[in-house]
Amino acid sequence: MGNKGTMRNQTEITEFILLGFKGESLLQIALFILFLVMYIITLVGNIGMIIITTADAHLQTPMYFFLKNLSFIDVCYSSVITPKAMLTFSTQNKTISRNKCATQMFLFSLLGTTEAFFLAGMAYDRFTAICNPLLYHTTMSKKTCALLVAVSYFFGFLNCSIQTGFTFSLSFCEPVEINQFFCDVPAVMKASCSDTFVNEIVLLVLCGSIVITTFSVILISYAYIAATVLHIPSVQGKHKVFSTCSSHVIAVSLFFGTAFFMYGQPGSITSPNQGKVVSVFYTIVIPMLNPLIYSLRNKEVKEALVRQLRRITFFH
Known part of the structure; x- marks a missing residue:
């Protein structure tokens, strides 16, 4: 009877509990405001980048094609996590259905993996532009760029399908408490009552x-x-190359630094709170910083922004 009861608990579980950040209501309000501000900046920055790189004729190059796609990924990436987290902070309703948890994990893994491949594609674009400038437009044709984006999504889909499938094939016993503010693979695995x-x-x-x-x-x-x-x-030539690549190098350092910290060495984070802080960084802070990094450190983007603002002012 005991075994049957355990099996019933495992198979009938439809809700998980996201423990999130423990603390008084004042802390929850502060977290809600912090997440809301960062989410608004993320949306404004990334959607603004998509509009500028689409509307400005001077930015119709492979580099900005990838940047536009990166901004789209960051909008989706943040939107998969932040609204649910804010809802939890404001209502203290920490439950999430099993299906919604699986969907969140699937989309988060898809977008995160795709972003990693996008950053690699952007590095290859810079390599071609600087090392083989005469062949640049031939090598980085529209067809090649579209193919690189498609390949990135393919590997993202492959990874998230395997990760989500393996994770939700595990057994879970009530209450399923996930020590995280979203359904991340390591956190959900730790909440399982079977061998992982x-x-x-x-x-x-x-x-x-x-x-x-x-x-x-x-x-x-x-x-x-x-x-x-x-x-x-020439020093000027070296500076031009450096200014072109510096934004990408910063974005790569932030993304891969946190990715390695979280996933490159499972079990290395002894403190769950430490893991949560790192999670905030790569799920919310990095998507917020990317458009700022690429706009503030990029002369072409700043000039394009000025042109678009002048055009809007002229029409008004």
């Missing part, structure tokens, strides 16, 4: 392969770029 060894290996192999593959493309691209820069005689 195989899942941890799958997580390590898949995420490790994605990080190593994409980061290797970025490192190799920048190694060639650095070698090319050393042969540029």
